[in-house]
Amino acid sequence: MLFNKRTERYFVWVFFPLALLMPLFLEQNTFYVSKLTTVMIFAIFVMSLDYLVGRCGLITLGHAMFYGLGGYIFVMIAPEYEAVNFWIYTFYICAIAAAVALVIGFLVLRTSGIYMIMITLAFAQMAYYFFSDSLDFGGNDGVFIYVKPDTSIFGLSLFDLENPVHFYYLCLLSLFNTLFFFRLVTRSRFGRVIDSIHENPGRTTALGYNIFLFRLMAYTLASALGAYAGYLFTLQYGFVNPSMLAWTTSGSALVMSILGGIGTLYGAILGTLVYEGLHFSLEHLTEHWLLFMGALIILMVILFKNGIAGYLENLLERR
Amino acid sequence: MENNKKFLRTLLAAAVTTTLCSQALADNAEPIKVGVMLPFSGIYAALGDAGRNGLKLALQEHADDLHGRQIEFIEMDTEAKPEKAPEIASSLLDQHHSDFIIGPVHSGVAMGMIKVLKDKDTIMIIPNAGANAATGPLCAPNIFRTSFSMWQPSYPMGRVALDSAYKRVVTMSWNYGAGRESLEAFEEAFTAGGGKIVKQIMVPFPKTEFQSYLSEIGSINPDAVFVFFAGGGAVKFVKDYDALGLKGKIPLLGSGFLTEGTTSAQGPSAEGIRTTLHYADGLDNEVNTKFRQDYRQMFGKEADIYAVQGYDAGLLIAKAVDKLGGDISDRAALIKAMESTKLLSPRGEVSFSKAHNPIQNIYLREVVDGVNKVMDVPAAKLEDPARGCKL
Amino acid sequence: MTTSLFFVQLINGLQYGLLLFLIASGLTLVFGVMGILNLAHGSMYMVGAYLAWYFVQQTDSFTLSALISAIIALLIGIVVERTLIQRLYRRNHLDQVLLTIGMIFVFNALQSILWGNDPLGVQVPEAMSAAIPLTEVVEYPVYRIFVALVCVAIAAVMYFMINRTRLGMLIRAGESNREMVECLGIDISRLYTIVFAIGVMLAAVAGVIAAPMSSIVPGMGEHVLIACFVVVVIGGMGSIKGAFIGALLVGLVDTFASVLLPQLSSMMIYILMAFILLIKPQGLFSS
Numbered sequence: 001m002l003f004n005k006r007t008e009r010y011f012v013w014v015f016f017p018l019a020l021l022m023p024l025f026l027e028q029n030t031f032y033v034s035k036l037t038t039v040m041i042f043a044i045f046v047m048s049l050d051y052l053v054g055r056c057g058l059i060t061l062g063h064a065m066f067y068g069l070g071g072y073i074f075v076m077i078a079p080e081y082e083a084v085n086f087w088i089y090t091f092y093i094c095a096i097a098a099a100v101a102l103v104i105g106f107l108v109l110r111t112s113g114i115y116m117i118m119i120t121l122a123f124a125q126m127a128y129y130f131f132s133d134s135l136d137f138g139g140n141d142g143v144f145i146y147v148k149p150d151t152s153i154f155g156l157s158l159f160d161l162e163n164p165v166h167f168y169y170l171c172l173l174s175l176f177n178t179l180f181f182f183r184l185v186t187r188s189r190f191g192r193v194i195d196s197i198h199e200n201p202g203r204t205t206a207l208g209y210n211i212f213l214f215r216l217m218a219y220t221l222a223s224a225l226g227a228y229a230g231y232l233f234t235l236q237y238g239f240v241n242p243s244m245l246a247w248t249t250s251g252s253a254l255v256m257s258i259l260g261g262i263g264t265l266y267g268a269i270l271g272t273l274v275y276e277g278l279h280f281s282l283e284h285l286t287e288h289w290l291l292f293m294g295a296l297i298i299l300m301v302i303l304f305k306n307g308i309a310g311y312l313e314n315l316l317e318r319r
Numbered sequence: 320m321e322n323n324k325k326f327l328r329t330l331l332a333a334a335v336t337t338t339l340c341s342q343a344l345a346d347n348a349e350p351i352k353v354g355v356m357l358p359f360s361g362i363y364a365a366l367g368d369a370g371r372n373g374l375k376l377a378l379q380e381h382a383d384d385l386h387g388r389q390i391e392f393i394e395m396d397t398e399a400k401p402e403k404a405p406e407i408a409s410s411l412l413d414q415h416h417s418d419f420i421i422g423p424v425h426s427g428v429a430m431g432m433i434k435v436l437k438d439k440d441t442i443m444i445i446p447n448a449g450a451n452a453a454t455g456p457l458c459a460p461n462i463f464r465t466s467f468s469m470w471q472p473s474y475p476m477g478r479v480a481l482d483s484a485y486k487r488v489v490t491m492s493w494n495y496g497a498g499r500e501s502l503e504a505f506e507e508a509f510t511a512g513g514g515k516i517v518k519q520i521m522v523p524f525p526k527t528e529f530q531s532y533l534s535e536i537g538s539i540n541p542d543a544v545f546v547f548f549a550g551g552g553a554v555k556f557v558k559d560y561d562a563l564g565l566k567g568k569i570p571l572l573g574s575g576f577l578t579e580g581t582t583s584a585q586g587p588s589a590e591g592i593r594t595t596l597h598y599a600d601g602l603d604n605e606v607n608t609k610f611r612q613d614y615r616q617m618f619g620k621e622a623d624i625y626a627v628q629g630y631d632a633g634l635l636i637a638k639a640v641d642k643l644g645g646d647i648s649d650r651a652a653l654i655k656a657m658e659s660t661k662l663l664s665p666r667g668e669v670s671f672s673k674a675h676n677p678i679q680n681i682y683l684r685e686v687v688d689g690v691n692k693v694m695d696v697p698a699a700k701l702e703d704p705a706r707g708c709k710l
Numbered sequence: 711m712t713t714s715l716f717f718v719q720l721i722n723g724l725q726y727g728l729l730l731f732l733i734a735s736g737l738t739l740v741f742g743v744m745g746i747l748n749l750a751h752g753s754m755y756m757v758g759a760y761l762a763w764y765f766v767q768q769t770d771s772f773t774l775s776a777l778i779s780a781i782i783a784l785l786i787g788i789v790v791e792r793t794l795i796q797r798l799y800r801r802n803h804l805d806q807v808l809l810t811i812g813m814i815f816v817f818n819a820l821q822s823i824l825w826g827n828d829p830l831g832v833q834v835p836e837a838m839s840a841a842i843p844l845t846e847v848v849e850y851p852v853y854r855i856f857v858a859l860v861c862v863a864i865a866a867v868m869y870f871m872i873n874r875t876r877l878g879m880l881i882r883a884g885e886s887n888r889e890m891v892e893c894l895g896i897d898i899s900r901l902y903t904i905v906f907a908i909g910v911m912l913a914a915v916a917g918v919i920a921a922p923m924s925s926i927v928p929g930m931g932e933h934v935l936i937a938c939f940v941v942v943v944i945g946g947m948g949s950i951k952g953a954f955i956g957a958l959l960v961g962l963v964d965t966f967a968s969v970l971l972p973q974l975s976s977m978m979i980y981i982l983m984a985f986i987l988l989i990k991p992q993g994l995f996s997s
């Protein structure tokens with residue numbers, strides 16, 4: 001079985017069908033559809049970070065660099081007034097992001113712990129300032145995308161990206177695929193080596209594995225997926241901005257993945273949902289939403305030792 | 320312990336669900352919905368607060384113009400984050416069906432807003448963000464601005480600098496859209512009259528360590544320095560300029576934001592600084608005096624340009640609603656009514672250009688005893704050239 | 711660049727670096743001794759600045775305000791350590807990150823509620839408002855020299871404390887081997903409380919003395935946080951000496967880069983850090 005934890009199966013069987021049916025209930029209200037879309041897109045990003053931090057043990061504060069790159073690469077390579085093919089450009093963007101990740105990973109993965117956090121942060125900051133100071137890419141105010149890609153395969157048009165409901169389904173599909181894909185990876189031989197590296201790098205090296213290479217592969221994979229999320233985010237409203245690369249974006253994603261339950265992968269979806277949900281409702285209740293947000297986060301860290309997924313697993317996995 | 324955790328969690332879930340549901344239920348057709356997207360937290364929070372205060376003051380004072388209709392405010396905190404802009408704007412548009420959407424402070428957020436709201440069924444009124452593009456290449460019939468374009472307050476200072484016989488000037492600002500546009504406008508006017516920009520210093524945004532740049536200016540020793548800084552950066556810059564001894568030796572000129580809402584924090588360092596802006600707290604006219612008094616009474620603090628711009632947004636809404644007798648369902652008619660409105664603003668009379676940017680006086684101010692006193696009017700009824708706008 | 715300009719920029723860089731050291735020293739101390747990564751450290755800098763402003767308003771005396779603010783910061787440190795930080799000792803770094811981020815939110819919200827969002831300013835105390843002329847145009851404020859001296863003094867006190875006092879010995883021991891210290895009968899939790907409170911107080915004191923030179927605005931804590939981390943990582947986590955050298959390096963590089971390489975200046979400190987980490991992956995003076 002792919003989803004071997006009971007809690008995870010419950011989550012998948014509850015969340016995805018609900019999400020599938022959601023637009024039918026919310027037909028008149030495209031706002032909620034769009035809001036959920038944004039949350040799902042960020043959940044993809046958070047999941048890719050969760051894989052890196054939770055499964056591989058590579059803590060990075062620079063992951064948002066790839067999120068931003070997803071959008072900026074599109075701006076750089078796509079013609080301004082022409083609709084390109086969504087699938088082909090997905091490939092291009094992931095490929096370019098992976099190439100960048102290979103280079104950065106090569107430099108960054110020699111360090112560990114707090115030093116890795118800082119050096120990944122450094123690269124992200126450099127990328128941030130590069131785009132923020134640049135006049136060609138809109139600088140600090142960002143840049144628009146005027147024409148959204150077309151999603152036809154062999155002439156058969158699948159999703160109309162201008163339609164919020166279609167875009168919602170595309171993102172939902174992407175989210176499911178990402179979870180599915182990461183599950184496949186963690187269950188594969190590659191994934192088991194990664195787990196072994198995480199648990200005991202010394203022993204794994206002694207067994208003859210080149211842990212640097214495996215980590216580099218994992219880093220590249222996660223970064224390419226992070227870029228895909230950024231690409232989706234950009235396409236939603238057609239707007240790219242250097243703040244996507246900011247360390248605060250990486251920080252938020254880290255918060256959501258820890259909140260959800262680090263390393264559980266489906267926890268990333270939970271964490272993003274809860275965090276964004278809390279933010280949304282608190283904002284509507286009081287002007288001082290930040291105070292309650294902070295207090296709730298502190299409480300959750302103290303009470304839920306393994307994140308929300310950890311708490312749920314505690315409840316449901318007992319014999 | 321287990322029970323505590325469970326209880327807390329259930330409580331939390333219940334709270335979240337209830338609030339989410341309450342969002343879906345709250346909705347009625349009668350009141351005029353005014354969506355407000357401004358920063359209420361973070362570095363621009365003071366500007367967001369002032370804008371909202373001004374807006375509410377205007378709509379309260381002119382409630383009679385609304386022909387019996389109530390105003391429903393929907394306020395959302397942008398945190399001055401451009402990446403949240405499209406989401407918040409679409410919330411105000413699609414979820415709350417706002418008739419008017421007032422915002423933002425930050426130009427990056429404005430870009431995100433415009434992307435979503437341009438040509439849609441709502442009226443967007445910008446109460447601060449000065450990005451030239453909003454009433455330039457990105458102009459649209461449903462986008463209005465009651466503040467300024469970055470070009471407007473800075474352009475006349477070029478003339479002032481020439482008249483003061485300055486030949487060599489150093490310009491300085493943050494390296495972002497607003498900063499660049501402001502310095503470009505000054506340069507345009509200044510160099511047209513034979514002046515020379517000896518150096519343009521662009522500080523990475525939002526860095527506020529100015530010592531090295533100021534030391535360099537001291538070394539260059541130009542006739543004057545023209546800057547654009549606002550908020551906290553303006554406070555630090557003015558204090559550092561004084562502390563390093565440049566004040567009094569090299570005249571400091573600025574776009575008015577340098578001394579807006581910042582003079583009490585700047586203290587004696589602000590004295591004597593000359594700036595150009597479309598408003599001055601020391602402006603001596605009836606509307607301004609009454610406005611400042613009412614604002615002080617209602618909010619317990621002094622009004623500034625951000626409050627005035629918010630106030631004028633409220634005025635614009637009130638006047639337009641009045642012209643249409645309370646029925647704003649015909650958006651085309653609403654836009655026409657707004658276009659032809661002349662506002663009796665605390666800053667003087669304001670009308671709107673074809674690109675929906677204010678046509679207004681620019682005042683030359685000097686800080687005297689912590690107040691910006693009007694010295695002259697270097698540009699009356701100045702209209703932004705709206706380069707690239709197709710309206 | 712003329713020699714006089716070079717000299718001025720040198721002083722600028724050193725003074726900026728010294729202030730960075732004061733802020734960063736608390737961070738590295740706490741991490742080195744307790745293994746706690748306190749992201750809310752920048753918030754304490756902010757709290758110091760706001761408290762300074764508030765008490766100057768109330769008492770009209772900068773010195774009195776500085777003293778009261780330092781004491782309050784110490785108390786805040788003790789309370790926070792006892793109630794929140796204590797729970798993190800057996801948890802991993804990530805939980806610390808999450809908790810301290812929650813603290814940042816709370817501090818920022820409290821700042822907005824208590825003191826509002828307008829930019830605030832504190833005037834330089836009368837006694838130090840003079841300036842020393844350096845060139846015909848530029849003069850150097852005495853207050854900045856005072857700040858630099860205070861930072862050096864505090865650095866000296868810290869050196870003395872860590873290397874020559876019993877508390878310092880306990881700190882150094884706790885840094886190397888916590889369990890052993892506990893086995894030797896030392897109340898390690900009280901030691902931790904003291905260390906955390908000192909660390910937090912150092913940041914707040916930096917905020918207080920920097921207040922007359924800066925603008926007091928929302929978000930000023932996050933602004934210094936990154937620079938702080940860069941300093942601490944360059945110097946080596948846990949090393950006060952490293953933080954000192956690292957801070958001076960960052961101050962000098964940032965100052966000179968801003969005028970010599972303006973296009974790259976925003977990235978310069980990160981390039982510096984990346985460069986140092988590639989040669990010495992544990993920082994310059996790691997413990």
